[in-house]
Amino acid sequence: MPTPSITPEILFEARRHFLKLGAGALVSSTALSQLLASMPEEIQLSFTKDPNPLKLTPNTFEQVSNYVNFYEFSTDKTAPVKMAQVIKLKPWSLGFFGEIAREEMVEVDDLIAKFGLEERIYRFRCVEGWSMVVPWIGFPLYKLLDYLQPNSKAKYVKFTTRHEPDIFPDQAKGLFASIKHPYVEGLRMDEARHPLTFLAVGMYGKPLPKQNGAPIRLVVPWKYGFKSIKSLDLIECVEEQPLNTWQAMAPEEYGFYANVNPHVDHPRWSQAKERLLGKLTKQETLMFNGYEKEVSHLYAGMDLRKQY
Amino acid sequence: MKTLIVVLALLPLGYTYYALESAIDPIKMLYTTTGVGALLLLLLSLAPSTCQRFCALNLLRFRKTLGLLAFVYALLHVSVFIVLDSELDFVTLFAKSLKKPFIYVGVIAFLILLLMALTSTKKLFARFSRYHKAVYGALVLILLHDFWAQKVAGAFEYGMMAIGIVLLGERVWKECRFNMSKRH
Numbered sequence: 001m002p003t004p005s006i007t008p009e010i011l012f013e014a015r016r017h018f019l020k021l022g023a024g025a026l027v028s029s030t031a032l033s034q035l036l037a038s039m040p041e042e043i044q045l046s047f048t049k050d051p052n053p054l055k056l057t058p059n060t061f062e063q064v065s066n067y068v069n070f071y072e073f074s075t076d077k078t079a080p081v082k083m084a085q086v087i088k089l090k091p092w093s094l095g096f097f098g099e100i101a102r103e104e105m106v107e108v109d110d111l112i113a114k115f116g117l118e119e120r121i122y123r124f125r126c127v128e129g130w131s132m133v134v135p136w137i138g139f140p141l142y143k144l145l146d147y148l149q150p151n152s153k154a155k156y157v158k159f160t161t162r163h164e165p166d167i168f169p170d171q172a173k174g175l176f177a178s179i180k181h182p183y184v185e186g187l188r189m190d191e192a193r194h195p196l197t198f199l200a201v202g203m204y205g206k207p208l209p210k211q212n213g214a215p216i217r218l219v220v221p222w223k224y225g226f227k228s229i230k231s232l233d234l235i236e237c238v239e240e241q242p243l244n245t246w247q248a249m250a251p252e253e254y255g256f257y258a259n260v261n262p263h264v265d266h267p268r269w270s271q272a273k274e275r276l277l278g279k280l281t282k283q284e285t286l287m288f289n290g291y292e293k294e295v296s297h298l299y300a301g302m303d304l305r306k307q308y
Numbered sequence: 309m310k311t312l313i314v315v316l317a318l319l320p321l322g323y324t325y326y327a328l329e330s331a332i333d334p335i336k337m338l339y340t341t342t343g344v345g346a347l348l349l350l351l352l353s354l355a356p357s358t359c360q361r362f363c364a365l366n367l368l369r370f371r372k373t374l375g376l377l378a379f380v381y382a383l384l385h386v387s388v389f390i391v392l393d394s395e396l397d398f399v400t401l402f403a404k405s406l407k408k409p410f411i412y413v414g415v416i417a418f419l420i421l422l423l424m425a426l427t428s429t430k431k432l433f434a435r436f437s438r439y440h441k442a443v444y445g446a447l448v449l450i451l452l453h454d455f456w457a458q459k460v461a462g463a464f465e466y467g468m469m470a471i472g473i474v475l476l477g478e479r480v481w482k483e484c485r486f487n488m489s490k491r492h
């Protein structure tokens with residue numbers, strides 16, 4: 001587990017907690033342990049480790065946190081690192097609606113308390129041709145779905161990024177926005193319930209950096225990265241297939257499924273190989289991003305050239 | 309002065325070499341520096357003649373240097389494509405070049421620049437100078453290529469497009485006026 005870097009912000013938070021406890025804290029050991037317990041979670045998350053059966057080597061935290069597509073801030077890959085710091089993480093409640101037994105809003109912290117945390121070291125492949133390996137922290141989406149109890153009309157799960165133009169400047173640009181807002185993604189119910197499908201609240205043992213889609217995002221490792229929607233606001237169970245943002249933007253280039261597939265090119269570029277971040281040489285892209293054994297049954301009988 | 313231009317124009321390459329080791333996505337970084345460098349230098353090489361007409365500032369003697377520098381960047385850009393991106397796999401390379409409009413538009417633009425660079429010596433230029441008007445074709449193709457290289461075009465692409473339109477438009481306008489005055 002990498003040691004967390006202690007930022008001045010964290011120290012500031014810690015000092016505030018310390019002062020709240022009063023002068024007695026200086027001598028009282030119970031107060032000291034209370035202090036430790038109430039330390040902001042920026043420091044470490046507790047989770048079950050991924051035994052990493054595929055023996056994947058994660059990219060560095062610096063690479064993963066400095067190379068992001070977060071068009072709500074900018075189409076540049078590093079600009080969101082600074083810009084995203086305006087996101088206010090607490091409170092942040094997620095809305096659950098649609099064809100489910102219990103429609104409600106739940107704080108991210110309460111979700112973590114309910115479902116616990118585990119680590120998943122996954123490959124991540126962007127449709128643009130680069131890839132990385134990330135140790136995410138979170139919980140599988142099926143745990144949440146079990147809790148929400150979708151009814152028989154729930155055929156798809158629809159995900160929506162928070163729409164708050166005060167935070168996300170591109171959402172305030174109207175006609176001149178880089179993409180349609182708010183960002184929408186979708187999964188078929190069986191894809192959503194697949195044990196690999198994951199909701200991440202952290203990575204590298206720490207809460208998600210804001211530019212990586214804090215406080216909570218989707219991760220679907222066998223699909224192109226744009227399916228892994230950031231900074232979630234709503235999760236809805238719906239009857240009709242949602243129109244995901246990139247499909248709405250350019251339907252001949254991006255489909256609903258967006259499964260990683262080295263044999264089906266993007267109309268403008270090849271998908272056969274990929275650039276692993278930090279490497280000057282390329283590597284082969286794997287069918288379903290290396291998760292073929294686990295997920296290919298979901299697409300039996302489908303023409304993946306048409307249903308891209 | 310020409311030496312200074314060459315040195316200034318090549319500085320970004322030095323920086324790129326230095327930054328390569330810690331680059332997060334090195335191949336993409338090389339594509340961007342060389343591609344954007346070539347495009348900027350090409351636009352700069354078209355500026356002197358407009359400049360002369362508008363501000364009576366004669367910078368024409370720098371045109372060739374700027375044009376050749378643009379070619380150097382384009383050559384490096386194409387080398388990235390052949391060596392690093394396609395890893396000298398010429399079968400895939402040709403397949404890609406023929407199938408993807410985004411790529412063959414770049415290839416055509418590069419061939420135009422290549423022919424211009426080859427015929428840029430004093431002797432050959434005297435014979436081939438009128439073909440150097442093809443640079444306008446190359447510019448249009450490159451602007452298109454740059455547009456297609458993005459998932460969505462941003463401020464940079466629109467900015468380049470605008471500068472290109474101003475430089476090309478000014479020439480068209482000049483030609484029109486010239487033709488009109490000939491008729492009178």
Ligand code: HEM
Pocket residue numbers: 128129336339340342343344346347350382385386389411414415416417418421450453454457
């Ligand atoms: C054989 C000819 C060419 C090939 C095969 C080629 C290939 C490419 C590729 C593959 C990319 C996209 C990289 C990526 O985003 O993954 C690209 C981007 C670009 N190319 Fe070319 N190119 C060619 C010629 C040119 C020429 C002649 C110029 C300019 C003079 C040029 C300017 C650009 C620019 C400005 C970009 C966008 C850079 C960025 O935003 O990252 N290209 N080219």
